[in-house]
Amino acid sequence: MADAVKARSRPLRRRRAGSTPRYLPYVLIAPAALLMLGFIAYPMLSVLQYSLRDYNVTKPWRNGFAGLDNFKEIFTEDDFFWDTLAFSGRWVLVEVALQLVFGLVLALLINQTFVGRGLARALVFSPWAVSGVLTSTIWILLYNPSTGVSRYLADAGIGEYGTSILSDPGTVFWGVVVAELWRGVPFFAILLLADLQSVSKDLYEAAAVDGAGRLRQFWHITLPHLRDAIVLSTLLRGVWEFNNVDLLYTLTHGGPAGATTTLPLYVAQTGIDGNEFGYAAALTTVAFVILLFCSILYLRLSKFGGDDQ
Amino acid sequence: MRRSPRRGLAAVATALVLAAAASGCGDSGTSSGSEGDGTGKITFWDNNGGVRTEVWEQIIDAFEEENPDIEVEYVGVPIADVQSKYDAAIQGGDGLPDVGGVSTSYLANLVAQGALDPVTDRLAESGLDQQLLPAMLDSVRATVGEGEELYSVPTSANQGVLWYRTDLFEAAGLQPPTTWDNFYTAAEELTDREHNRFGFTIRGGAGSVAQALDMMYAQSGIDSFWEGDETTVNDPANVEALENYVGLYNTVTPEADLNNDFTNMVATFTGGEVGMLQHNLGSYQDHIDAFGEGVVDGLPMPTQEEGGPHTFVSNPVDGLGLFKSSDNKEAAWRFIEFAASHEMNSLWNESAGSIPANTEALNDDWIQSAPPTQAAVEALSDERTTIVQLPYYLPDWNNITKADTEPNFQRVLLGEMSAQDFLDDLADRLNEAQAEWLEQQE
Numbered sequence: 001m002a003d004a005v006k007a008r009s010r011p012l013r014r015r016r017a018g019s020t021p022r023y024l025p026y027v028l029i030a031p032a033a034l035l036m037l038g039f040i041a042y043p044m045l046s047v048l049q050y051s052l053r054d055y056n057v058t059k060p061w062r063n064g065f066a067g068l069d070n071f072k073e074i075f076t077e078d079d080f081f082w083d084t085l086a087f088s089g090r091w092v093l094v095e096v097a098l099q100l101v102f103g104l105v106l107a108l109l110i111n112q113t114f115v116g117r118g119l120a121r122a123l124v125f126s127p128w129a130v131s132g133v134l135t136s137t138i139w140i141l142l143y144n145p146s147t148g149v150s151r152y153l154a155d156a157g158i159g160e161y162g163t164s165i166l167s168d169p170g171t172v173f174w175g176v177v178v179a180e181l182w183r184g185v186p187f188f189a190i191l192l193l194a195d196l197q198s199v200s201k202d203l204y205e206a207a208a209v210d211g212a213g214r215l216r217q218f219w220h221i222t223l224p225h226l227r228d229a230i231v232l233s234t235l236l237r238g239v240w241e242f243n244n245v246d247l248l249y250t251l252t253h254g255g256p257a258g259a260t261t262t263l264p265l266y267v268a269q270t271g272i273d274g275n276e277f278g279y280a281a282a283l284t285t286v287a288f289v290i291l292l293f294c295s296i297l298y299l300r301l302s303k304f305g306g307d308d309q
Numbered sequence: 310m311r312r313s314p315r316r317g318l319a320a321v322a323t324a325l326v327l328a329a330a331a332s333g334c335g336d337s338g339t340s341s342g343s344e345g346d347g348t349g350k351i352t353f354w355d356n357n358g359g360v361r362t363e364v365w366e367q368i369i370d371a372f373e374e375e376n377p378d379i380e381v382e383y384v385g386v387p388i389a390d391v392q393s394k395y396d397a398a399i400q401g402g403d404g405l406p407d408v409g410g411v412s413t414s415y416l417a418n419l420v421a422q423g424a425l426d427p428v429t430d431r432l433a434e435s436g437l438d439q440q441l442l443p444a445m446l447d448s449v450r451a452t453v454g455e456g457e458e459l460y461s462v463p464t465s466a467n468q469g470v471l472w473y474r475t476d477l478f479e480a481a482g483l484q485p486p487t488t489w490d491n492f493y494t495a496a497e498e499l500t501d502r503e504h505n506r507f508g509f510t511i512r513g514g515a516g517s518v519a520q521a522l523d524m525m526y527a528q529s530g531i532d533s534f535w536e537g538d539e540t541t542v543n544d545p546a547n548v549e550a551l552e553n554y555v556g557l558y559n560t561v562t563p564e565a566d567l568n569n570d571f572t573n574m575v576a577t578f579t580g581g582e583v584g585m586l587q588h589n590l591g592s593y594q595d596h597i598d599a600f601g602e603g604v605v606d607g608l609p610m611p612t613q614e615e616g617g618p619h620t621f622v623s624n625p626v627d628g629l630g631l632f633k634s635s636d637n638k639e640a641a642w643r644f645i646e647f648a649a650s651h652e653m654n655s656l657w658n659e660s661a662g663s664i665p666a667n668t669e670a671l672n673d674d675w676i677q678s679a680p681p682t683q684a685a686v687e688a689l690s691d692e693r694t695t696i697v698q699l700p701y702y703l704p705d706w707n708n709i710t711k712a713d714t715e716p717n718f719q720r721v722l723l724g725e726m727s728a729q730d731f732l733d734d735l736a737d738r739l740n741e742a743q744a745e746w747l748e749q750q751e
Binding site: 056058146147150160161164166167168254256257270273274 | 563
């Protein structure tokens with residue numbers, strides 16, 4: 001019997017060894033590696049290369065190697081860069097914090113068992129399914145002084161005609177925050193709901209037996225369980241919100257008077273409207289480094305995935 | 310696992326080869342194509358896609374019927390994106406059309422990038438140059454600032470118009486806004502904020518500075534954009550004109566006008582009880598669609614006194630460009646010739662409500678029955694009228710009048726910046742750009 005097994009296994013081993021050349025793993029990962037080189041590494045290196053140049057398509061006589069001049073200008077002469085960076089920071093913090101809180105509350109609610117839960121879940125997730133352009137259009141109409149909320153409030157004697165939350169520098173920030181909140185909350189609700197469903201019911205039962213109320217159960221069971229999901233989702237959302245261009249561009253064009261211009265929007269305006277592609281590439285590089293640094297710091301401070309180690 | 314340095318080197322080399330291939334593939338977008346055999350497919354980019362799609366489809370159908378061996382592929386590009394789309398195609402080295410709609414507001418940029426073929430000789434050979442309005446040909450020449458070469462075939466021109474609601478004016482017993490006094494009086498009289506009525510809607514968002522220039526020079530009557538190498542935008546008369554203009558904001562206009570781009574401004578006018586709007590002839594159809602015939606009329610920019618001379622800033626001239634990279638220039642040119650012909654040029658401009666470049670089209674019936682267009686043509690033909698030529702030839706023109714200064718214009722509207730400071734800053738930028746341009750010309 002043992003001999004028979006040995007006799008069968010020998011040719012198998014030989015065939016496996018013979019048909020697995022040493023370069024096979026490299027061949028297998030080559031397509032992915034080439035795609036990454038072409039679609040990630042090359043564009044990044046290209047941006048880095050442009051950031052060291054003066055490059056304006058409409059003024060070819062100026063184009064050429066600029067060394068670190070673009071970066072020097074950003075940090076020492078460009079006050080608007082600091083304004084947009086400060087606005088981006090405020091935008092990310094407020095958006096992510098509010099989206100997390102509302103997303104968590106909604107996830108906890110639709111995790112309960114009640115009649116119409118399926119419909120409630122569909123309603124909560126529906127803004128996520130709406131395209132960015134459509135979202136912008138909805139909010140443009142809502143904020144429009146002729147068709148929007150302010151018109152109907154004025155009809156009811158509240159406020160004045162011809163006003164819009166987006167045209168007042170004092171209110172525009174919260175106007176765009178609310179619009180983005182509507183779009184962003186479902187992202188947290190979906191992710192957190194998925195994680196909530198994996199919490200063992202035994203834990204809650206044991207806690208209840210020990211006399212823990214719902215609030216204590218939330219603090220000591222639910223929240224620790226959601227920690228990694230919260231860290232990951234806030235990080236992802238933070239990066240996305242930092243890079244947000246479409247909604248702000250469509251709703252306010254970065255205005256009024258530059259009041260809602262994020263750093264990426266400034267990059268878009270500098271490159272696309274201003275044709276200063278070299279300077280825009282330098283701004284992009286700075287934004288990338290800031291984002292990378294903040295992401296690493298956040299993961300370190302939050303000890304993401306620490307329980308698995 | 311043992312790592313092979315050779316393999317690592319091979320991977321790096323492959324990456325470099327790929328990167329080089331990716332950056333070097335395709336032509337530069339400025340390489341010279343060929344005449345072709347006058348048949349086959351050509352691509353046409355409409356620079357106001359959506360708005361003008363229908364009329365272009367009619368023109369293309371008629372062309373293909375007359376030239377069954379040529380197929381025109383229509384690509385409608387939204388007006389707001391057209392310049393960046395051209396720039397991207399040129400820099401990307403691929404995908405430029407054979408023929409494209411080009412406005413003089415960005416013609417100089419395209420020429421600077423070497424993307425267009427001059428059409429001077431072709432125009433002369435076809436005799437089309439004798440059929441086109443000399444003023445528009447001059448405007449196209451002046452835009453590029455390279456002597457006598459023409460880089461587009463003009464098809465239409467626009468003109469700043471003061472649109473007003475005749476029904477509201479009649480109800481209030483007001484005179485049409487033919488003079489600045491009439492304009493400011495009407496703006497005030499028609500405003501009743503408590504009942505959602507406003508005398509005027511101002512453009513505070515995208516495109517605001519170009520419109521402000523229109524209002525400034527028309528009021529100040531200054532007849533030239535340059536005095537030597539210095540711009541006249543911050544001349545005291547222009548400062549005063551701008552102060553009057555921005556003074557309208559949030560007194561006789563809605564507060565929300567601060568963010569108004571073209572679409573919002575026209576929507577404010579057509580969607581509410583607003584007495585006047587300053588825009589060019591291009592929005593004529595929007596007003597007809599919203600109010601029907603006879604409710605809105607358009608006048609040339611007001612004058613200081615009744616029947617006095619007009620001062621206008623030059624509006625961009627729209628035209629068709631032949632792209633250097635085209636491999637089918639003969640067929641492309643036939644399409645341009647066809648589109649600029651009397652019948653087609655008339656059809657297009659009737660649809661757009663603009664001033665046709667083809668002189669024969671100027672006598673067509675539709676112009677007689679389109680009072681705003683007719684009034685614009687008459688004002689332009691008036692010998693006393695002054696046209697202030699804006700420096701569209703400056704590569705920085707769009708950047709300066711848009712991204713660089715539009716946020717500041719909003720600061721002026723909000724009272725955070727004075728008209729004088731705004732215009733001084735604008736003047737500094739323009740003078741610097743002019744000096745650089747002059748240096749390049751030398």
